[in-house]
Amino acid sequence: MIPKMLIRGGRVVDPSQAIDDVRDVLIVDGVVAEVGAGIELPEGAQEIDANGLVVTPGLIDVHVHLREPGGEHKETIATGARAAAAGGFTAVCAMPNTDPVVDDPAGVGFVLAQGTAAGAARVYPMGAISVGQEGKRLAAIGEMVEAGAVGITDDGNPVMDSGLMRRAMEYAQAFDIPVADHPEDLGLSGYGVMNEGLVATRLGLHGKPNASEDVHIVRDLLLGDLTGGHIHLQHISTAYGVEAIRQAKARGVHVTAEASPHHLIFTDERVEGFDTDAKMNPPLRSPEDRDAVREGLADGTLDVFATDHAPHHYDEKEQAFADAPNGIIGLETALGLGLTHVVAEGLLDLSTLVHRMSVAPAQAFSLPGGTLAVGSPGDVTIIDLDEVWTVDRDVFLSKSQNTPFHGWALKGRARYTIVGGVIVWSVGA
């Protein structure tokens, strides 16, 4: 039996109900039973004193790579789900580019079962668009949704065949799931390993032009026009891409999009010195692109703040730049970075950041949660806005350490992460 929980006296910030006020939150049987002032502690209920803390709907990261099956040396579903909880996330969407690829209902079932067994953040599986993510024929989309997939994507090996992408966007509509795309024209990217520009030219590293991303953003938006399907564009990194999405939203295309912490903070200058923790895909780009991504997150063109958590074993990153794999981990730093480098810098207010990290992701993927409305799942993140802490990759719960933020001082951190009325992580636990 799930015990009752009363979260007492916190500043409840729930953008879904336009609440920003001191309230108590009562969770009974794993769901929100009441939000109000002066709620009496029910018998046998666990009480959390949230005085001075911020209480929000559980944060959701719609873009994580948990590597299991096939990449368990980098991360497992269990370690990833625990890292998510430590970062304040109550749910994550697991990308299907594992080995084997999650492209059938058995794979979806496996991810769900491992997620449940982990007992940390909820793990929602994503399925592949195409069989084996090979971009040739549609995967078992309907069966995967039936088994619990919340969306489809070939992230990691994006669909080059625009005809197949069209069919996916048409077919997926029967199941009310988004088609998520890592927008990249692999032909234009060539053997690029970072942003194309002066830094790449100086370092002798091959570049990926913005156009390699923009061409597919525009393609997908046009397919949105054509099919009426929901396209979810992952980790937008270009100024033109942000503007194209803004215009598409204005004309009614059903599009949602992500901004990732690193694209808001860094530019390609960060690659200086060949640091492989600055290697990701899409790459870190120009100051103009970074500023446009920030503006896009601020005005809601980019609905969702998502990490693209991409664990890699240290041996794999300990190579020459071109030889190292793409990606950085993000689950345990995203909230602190958002509070320190987005909210504290005045780009978004706290409520809007919470929106981008809970309400918007829940809506984009039709997930339960993202709200503290009565009857919603008892998924809650309790945040200490004042805690100053230093990022230390050696104490991460993630199995990997590949972060460019090691040693950074951040202000603001999850104090408790509560899933279905159960504390799955708390500071010092």
Added chain:
Amino acid sequence: MSQPSSSLGKDLVGLESLSAEQILTILNTAEPFKEISERRIKKVPVLRGKTIVNLFFEASTRTRVSFEFAEKRLSADTVNIATSGSSVVKGETLVDTARNLEAMRIDMVVMRHGSSGAAKFLAERIPSNVINAGDGSHEHPTQALLDMLTIRDHYGKIEGLKVCLVGDILHSRVARSNVFGLLALGAEVAVCGPKTLLPRDIAELGVTVFSRVEEAIQWADVLNVLRLQLERMEAGFLPSLREYNQVWGVSSAKLEQAPGDLLILHPGPMNRGVEIDSDVADGPHAMILHQVTNGVAVRMAVLYLLTGGAPDTAEAAKEGAEG
């Protein structure tokens, strides 16, 4: 006066991070070392007792042999490792290879590697001196140094000269090192080639860009003609070698239009009839074999300086005194 430590630092990874003074120190130090190779007994004891590993992850004849001669003429003990037949092809990582070499207490590594940044990567992980003998498309500092030494031999200076690199700039570590070094020494630098083989924003480094070699010939005091890797056609950068030769190849007919003295360099190995015609390669403008000779002297200078040799004692060192 001898200096307590190397005037170059621990490593020579590239020219971008070097000052004009440091580059000139290397070129000036190379001058006395030129003569050693002209002796009947080509050996001085400057690096006696030093162990040097030549670690070549990519095929090389000229650069590897040049380094090896430089090392041997300075009396170092040398070991050559090439990728074929080494543990590298058995899957060993670069960092493990480096640690194993280090465990054998070597003094210096000369490395060529296919990935940009590999030399810096190695230099940050081992206490030995590291000399970059070419890393990906990044830098090939000793090649640019020998190019500059050759230019200076002919014109007596670098500053104010107009030097154009011709060909596949995109993939060329020789081009980048030359751009950085020549700009540091006050030369005017240009690049010329098909736009498919020019890196993005190259002009922002402070170089002029020519799309046709005829323009470069009108402008330049020196053309440094780069080797065209034959696999560039399959990758779609060029239609054909024949067309490349017609448009960007350096021929005597094109050189006849040069307004003045024009020096032709080529880092080798040449594709005769592609980027350079035989009558140019064998003609009076070409300094190609002079470059090769200078390569040994420049590498001796770098080896000497990195192991703590002082620039102003190079003359004494080559006479047999301990450096």
